[in-house]
Amino acid sequence: MAKYILKRILMMVLTVFIVTALTFVMMQWMPGSPFNNPKLSASQIAQLSKQYGLSKPIWQQFLNYLVNAAHFNFGTSYINTGQSVSLMISQRLPVSMELGIQALILGVPLGMYIGTYQAMRKNTARDYSLSIITLFFTALPDFLLGMLLMLFFAIDMPIFPITGWNSWMSSVLPTLALGMGVIAFVARFTRSQTLETLDSDQIQLAYAKGLDEGQVIMKHAVRNSLIPVLTLLGPLTAGLLTGSALIETIFSIPGIGNQFVSSISSKDYPVIMGTTIVYTILLQVMILLGDIATAIADPRIRLGGKD
Amino acid sequence: MTDKKLLEVKNLNLAFNPGNANEVKAIDNVSFDIYEGEVFGLVGESGSGKTTIGRTILKLYEPQSGEIHFEGKDVLKMKSVELRSFRKDAQMIFQDPQASLNGRMKVKDIIAEGIDIHHLAKNKEDRDNQVEHLLELVGLNKDHSSRYPYEFSGGQRQRIGIARALAVRPKFIIADEPISALDVSIQAQVVNLMKQLQKQEKLTYLFIAHDLSMVKYISDRIGVMHWGKILEIGTSDEVYGNPIHPYTKSLLSAIPIPDPQEELSRKPIEYDPTSETDGKKREMHEITPGHFVFSTDEEAAEFARG
Amino acid sequence: MAEKTFQVVGIESSSDNEKIQKPSLTFWQDAWRRLKLNKVAVVSMWFLIAISVFTIVMVPFLSQQQANKFNPNEIATYKDLPPKSGLPIPGWEGKHDGDDLYSDQNVPAGKNFILGTDDTGRSVAKRVIVGIRISLTIAIVASLGDLIIGVSFGVFSAWKGGWIDLILQRFIEILSSVPFIVIVTLFTLLLGAGIWSVIISLILTGWINMARQIRAQTLSVKEQDYVLAATVLGERPLKIAMKHIIPNISSTIIVQLMMTIPQAITSEAILSALGLGVQPPTSSLGSMINDARDEIQYYPYLVLIPGTFLVLISLAFYLFGDGLRDAFDPKSGDSGD
Numbered sequence: 001m002a003k004y005i006l007k008r009i010l011m012m013v014l015t016v017f018i019v020t021a022l023t024f025v026m027m028q029w030m031p032g033s034p035f036n037n038p039k040l041s042a043s044q045i046a047q048l049s050k051q052y053g054l055s056k057p058i059w060q061q062f063l064n065y066l067v068n069a070a071h072f073n074f075g076t077s078y079i080n081t082g083q084s085v086s087l088m089i090s091q092r093l094p095v096s097m098e099l100g101i102q103a104l105i106l107g108v109p110l111g112m113y114i115g116t117y118q119a120m121r122k123n124t125a126r127d128y129s130l131s132i133i134t135l136f137f138t139a140l141p142d143f144l145l146g147m148l149l150m151l152f153f154a155i156d157m158p159i160f161p162i163t164g165w166n167s168w169m170s171s172v173l174p175t176l177a178l179g180m181g182v183i184a185f186v187a188r189f190t191r192s193q194t195l196e197t198l199d200s201d202q203i204q205l206a207y208a209k210g211l212d213e214g215q216v217i218m219k220h221a222v223r224n225s226l227i228p229v230l231t232l233l234g235p236l237t238a239g240l241l242t243g244s245a246l247i248e249t250i251f252s253i254p255g256i257g258n259q260f261v262s263s264i265s266s267k268d269y270p271v272i273m274g275t276t277i278v279y280t281i282l283l284q285v286m287i288l289l290g291d292i293a294t295a296i297a298d299p300r301i302r303l304g305g306k307d
Numbered sequence: 308m309t310d311k312k313l314l315e316v317k318n319l320n321l322a323f324n325p326g327n328a329n330e331v332k333a334i335d336n337v338s339f340d341i342y343e344g345e346v347f348g349l350v351g352e353s354g355s356g357k358t359t360i361g362r363t364i365l366k367l368y369e370p371q372s373g374e375i376h377f378e379g380k381d382v383l384k385m386k387s388v389e390l391r392s393f394r395k396d397a398q399m400i401f402q403d404p405q406a407s408l409n410g411r412m413k414v415k416d417i418i419a420e421g422i423d424i425h426h427l428a429k430n431k432e433d434r435d436n437q438v439e440h441l442l443e444l445v446g447l448n449k450d451h452s453s454r455y456p457y458e459f460s461g462g463q464r465q466r467i468g469i470a471r472a473l474a475v476r477p478k479f480i481i482a483d484e485p486i487s488a489l490d491v492s493i494q495a496q497v498v499n500l501m502k503q504l505q506k507q508e509k510l511t512y513l514f515i516a517h518d519l520s521m522v523k524y525i526s527d528r529i530g531v532m533h534w535g536k537i538l539e540i541g542t543s544d545e546v547y548g549n550p551i552h553p554y555t556k557s558l559l560s561a562i563p564i565p566d567p568q569e570e571l572s573r574k575p576i577e578y579d580p581t582s583e584t585d586g587k588k589r590e591m592h593e594i595t596p597g598h599f600v601f602s603t604d605e606e607a608a609e610f611a612r613g
Numbered sequence: 614m615a616e617k618t619f620q621v622v623g624i625e626s627s628s629d630n631e632k633i634q635k636p637s638l639t640f641w642q643d644a645w646r647r648l649k650l651n652k653v654a655v656v657s658m659w660f661l662i663a664i665s666v667f668t669i670v671m672v673p674f675l676s677q678q679q680a681n682k683f684n685p686n687e688i689a690t691y692k693d694l695p696p697k698s699g700l701p702i703p704g705w706e707g708k709h710d711g712d713d714l715y716s717d718q719n720v721p722a723g724k725n726f727i728l729g730t731d732d733t734g735r736s737v738a739k740r741v742i743v744g745i746r747i748s749l750t751i752a753i754v755a756s757l758g759d760l761i762i763g764v765s766f767g768v769f770s771a772w773k774g775g776w777i778d779l780i781l782q783r784f785i786e787i788l789s790s791v792p793f794i795v796i797v798t799l800f801t802l803l804l805g806a807g808i809w810s811v812i813i814s815l816i817l818t819g820w821i822n823m824a825r826q827i828r829a830q831t832l833s834v835k836e837q838d839y840v841l842a843a844t845v846l847g848e849r850p851l852k853i854a855m856k857h858i859i860p861n862i863s864s865t866i867i868v869q870l871m872m873t874i875p876q877a878i879t880s881e882a883i884l885s886a887l888g889l890g891v892q893p894p895t896s897s898l899g900s901m902i903n904d905a906r907d908e909i910q911y912y913p914y915l916v917l918i919p920g921t922f923l924v925l926i927s928l929a930f931y932l933f934g935d936g937l938r939d940a941f942d943p944k945s946g947d948s949g950d
C-alpha cells in the first residue's frame with residue numbers, strides 16, 4: 001500500500017512538473033508574456049528580472065522558475081497591479097471548492113440512486129425515460145444550463161438571486177447547474193456497472209441461494225458498483241474544474257474559475273500560469289484520493305497492477 | 308515416412324508470467340522428433356501444454372530455453388528470408404472453427420491469404436483457380452467462394468481452415484485439436500479428409516488431441532503429455548497396445564468400448580501423479596526399441612522387465 | 614498403417630459436404646435490422662441526416678460572409694428584432710411585451726426574420742445555419758482526428774504489448790490527468806484562437822478515450838485464432854492490423870465516434886465560453902450562445918435558439934450512438950431472437 005501510494009505520488013510530481021515546464025515554455029515564447037511584454041513598466045521589468053533572473057542562461061531561468069513555482073510564487077498580477085497571484089488564488093479557492101463539493105454532494109448520491117434504480121428496472125419505460133433524461137443533461141453543457149436556470153428562476157420568476165455568493169439561496173442555481181451534469185454522469189455509469197454486476201456469477205449465485213431481489217441489490221450490486229464510482233472522482237473533478245470556471249463567470253461568483261476566465265481575456269499571464277498549476281495539482285490530488293479510496297474499499301484490487 | 312527428421316525439439320522450456328505469483332510452467336523440458344512424412348500424435352488432458360508446444364514450434368511464443376530445428380535450421384533464430392520460407396513450410400489448423408476464420412472476409416480471401424502473402428499467384432485468374440482447386444480438394448463446393456464464413460457449418464469452416472493452410476503448399480502442419488469442437492457426426496469426415504490429404508500432398512502432421520482413440524487412428528507415433536511433460540513416446544500400436552507409463556494406462560482405460568458387454572466390465576484405472584512430484588531425476592528411457600518412457604533409472608529397469 | 618476408414622456408428626458421412634446453411638444476415642445487416650427496431654435511435658438518425666443535408670445544401674446559398682455581414686446604416690432598423698413567422702402564431706409574431714417592434718423600428722412590410730435578429734441586425738436564422746455548419750465541421754474533423762490517432766495508438770499499444778504498452782499506458786495516464794481546461798488554455802494561447810486551434814485542442818484532449826477503448830478491444834481480438842493464422846502465414850503486423858483487427862473492432866470505432874462528436878460539440882461551446890473558441894464575427898453554436906450571454910435578460914431567444922440546436926444535435930448523436938451500441942452488441946439490447 002505504502003509503495004503504491006509512493007508510486008502514485010511520484011507520477012503526480014512528474015505530471016505537475018510537465019505542466020509547469022509547459023507554462024514556462026509559454027512564458028518564454030508567448031508575445032505579451034511576462035518575459036517579453038513591451039507594455040510593462042520599468043519597475044515591473046526590474047522586479048521580474050530579479051525574480052526570474054532573466055539575464056541568466058535559460059536552464060537557470062527554468063530552475064528559478066521551478067523553485068518559485070514550488071513555493072507557489074507566481075509573481076504579481078498585471079491587471080491588479082502589485083497583487084500577489086498566490087494570494088489572489090488562495091483567497092478565492094475556498095469559494096470554488098465549496099461550489100464543487102456541493103455539486104458532488106448533490107450529484108453523486110442522486111446519480112447512484114438513479115443508476116441503480118434504472119438497472120433494477122432494466123428496459124422498462126421508466127428506465128428508457130431516465131436514460132433519455134440523463135442523456136439530455138449530458139448533452140446540455142453546464143454553462144448553458146446555468147444560463148437557462150438564471151433566465152427561468154432568477155429573471156422570469158425571481159425566486160433566487162441572479163448573481164453573487166453570499167447566501168444559501170445564491171448558491172442554489174450554480175450548484176444545480178454544476179450538479180445536474182454530475183447526476184447524469186454518475187447515473188449512466190452506475191447503471192451500466194450495476195447491470196454488469198447483476199449479470200455476474202456471484203449475483204446469480206446469490207439468487208440461487210434464495211435471496212430476494214432487494215437483498216441481492218443491496219448486498220452485492222450496490223457494494224460492487226460503489227467501488228467503481230470512487231474511480232470517477234478524477235474525471236468528475238476534471239469536469240467540475242471546467243464547469244465551475246464558466247458557472248462562476250455567469251453567476252459572478254468570486255472563485256478562482258471566474259478569475260481564471262477573466263485572466264484569459266485580459267492575458268494576465270501570471271494568473272493564468274498560477275491557476276493552471278493549481279488546477280493540475282487539484283486534479284492530481286483528487287485522482288490519488290479516488291485511487292486510495294478504491295484500494296481501501298476493495299482489497300481484491302491488486303495495487304499497482306491496474307488495467 | 309522416411310528416416311529424415313523434419314522437426315527436432317530439444318529440452319524445450321516455457322513458463323507463462325515467469326517470476327510472478329501466477330507463473331505457469333506450460334512446457335517442462337520437452338524433447339521429441341518428428342520424421343518426414345509421419346503423423347505424430349500428441350495427447351494429454353486439457354491444460355497439459357499441447358497448444359503451447361504447437362504455438363512455440365511455430366514461433367508464436369518465445370520459450371525460455373531449448374532448441375527447435377526445422378529441416379536442420381534453428382527456428383528460434385530465424386529472421387527475414389529464412390523466417391519467410393518457414394512461414395510457408397509450416398502451417399497450423401486451429402481448434403475452434405468459429406474463431407479461426409475472420410468473419411469480415413470472404414471465403415476466397417481467407418483461403419488466398421497465404422497465396423497473397425507469398426505471391427504464389429501469377430494473376431487474379433490464377434488466384435481464383437487456386438482457390439477453386441483448394442475448395443474442391445477439401446470437399447467444398449467451389450461456387451461458395453464468395454460467401455462469408457458464418458454461412459457455413461462447423462465442419463465446413465474447419466475445411467476452409469484446412470484449405471487456407473494448404474494454400475501455401477506447406478510441408479508440415481500442426482493440427483491443434485482440429486475436431487474436438489465439431490459434432491461427433493462430422494469428426495470422422497474431417498479426420499478422414501486430413502488423412503487423405505496427408506498422403507496425397509505428402510504432408511507431415513503434428514496432430515494434437517485430448518482423446519487417444521482418434522489419435523491412434525491417424526497417427527504413426529504418439530506422445531503422451533501430462534503437466535507440461537511428455538511421459539511416453541512410441542509407435543501408435545505400441546502405445547495403444549502396450550502402454551507402459553501409468554498415466555498412459557489410465558488414459559487408455561478411460562476410453563469407452565463400443566461393445567456394450569465389454570463396456571460394462573471396463574474398469575477405469577486411477578492415475579496417481581505423486582511420482583511426478585517426488586523430486587527424483589527422471590528422463591526419457593528407451594524401454595523397447597522406439598518406445599520411450601519418462602522415468603528414473605530404477606523405474607526404467609522395472610519397465611524393461613515388463 | 615491401417616487402411617480402414619473411420620466410421621462413427623449411425624452417421625451418413627456425406628451430409629456435411631455439399632449443403633450450405635441457409636444464408637443468414639451479415640454482421641452489418643443484422644445490426645441494421647436490430648437498429649431499426651429502436652425507434653428513438655432511428656428518429657435521431659433521421660434528424661441528424663436531415664440537419665446535415667440541410668446545412669450542406671445551404672452552402673451555395675448562404676456563405677459565412679453573408680451571415681456575418683451587416684449594414685452599419687441600417688442597424689437601428691434591424692437590430693434586436695424578435696422572431697416573426699409572419700403567421701398568427703402566438704409568441705412568434707415579432708412582438709416584445711405587446712409592442713410590435715417590426716413596425717416600431719420601421720422594418721419594411723413583409724420582411725420577417727423567423728428567428729429574429731441580433732444587436733447588429735443580422736439574421737439569427739442565417740447565423741444559426743452557419744453556426745451549425747461550423748460547429749458540426751469542427752466536431753466531426755476533431756472526432757476524425759481522435760479516431761485516427763486513437764485507433765493507431767490503441768492498436769499499436771495493444772499489439773506490441775510488454776514494456777512498450779506499459780510506457781504508452783503511463784503516457785496516456787499522465788496526459789489524462791492534466792485538466793481539460795489547462796490543456797486547452799495553454800494550447801490556444803500558444804496557437805492563437807481560431808477554428809484550427811479549436812480543432813487541435815479538441816483532438817489533444819479527445820483522442821485518449823478512443824485510444825483506451827481501441828486498446829482494450831484490440832487486446833481481445835489479437836488473441837483470436839484468425840490473427841494467429843495470419844501470423845503463421847507470415848502476414849506483416851501492419852497488414853494484420855488493417856485486414857483483421859480494425860475490421861473486427863469497427864463497431865466499437867463507430868460507436869465511439871458517435872459518442873465523441875457530441876462531446877466535441879460541447880467542448881467547442883465550452884472553449885467559446887472561455888473566450889478561446891471561434892472568434893467573431895464567425896458564428897458557431899457555442900460562440901452565439903456566448904455572445905448573447907450578457908443580454909439573456911432582454912433577448913433570451915439569442916441564447917435559446919442556438920442552445921436548442923446544440924442540445925438537440927448532441928442528444929441525437931448520443932441516442933443514435935447508444936442505439937448503435939445495442940444493435941452491434943445484442944447482449945446489451947432487448948430485441949430478442
Ligand SMILES: Nc1ncnc2c1ncn2[C@@H]1O[C@H](COP(=O)(O)OP(=O)(O)O)[C@@H](O)[C@H]1O
Nearest residue numbers: 323331333351352353354355356357358359360
Ligand atoms: N497465454 C497464456 N498465459 C498464461 N497461461 C497460459 C497461457 N496459455 C496457456 N496457459 C496455461 O498453460 C497451461 C497449458 O495450456 P495449453 O497449452 O493451452 O494446454 P492444452 O492445449 O494442453 O489444453 C495451462 O495451465 C494454461 O492455463
Ligand SMILES: [Mg+2]
Nearest residue numbers: 354357358484
Ligand atoms: Mg489446447
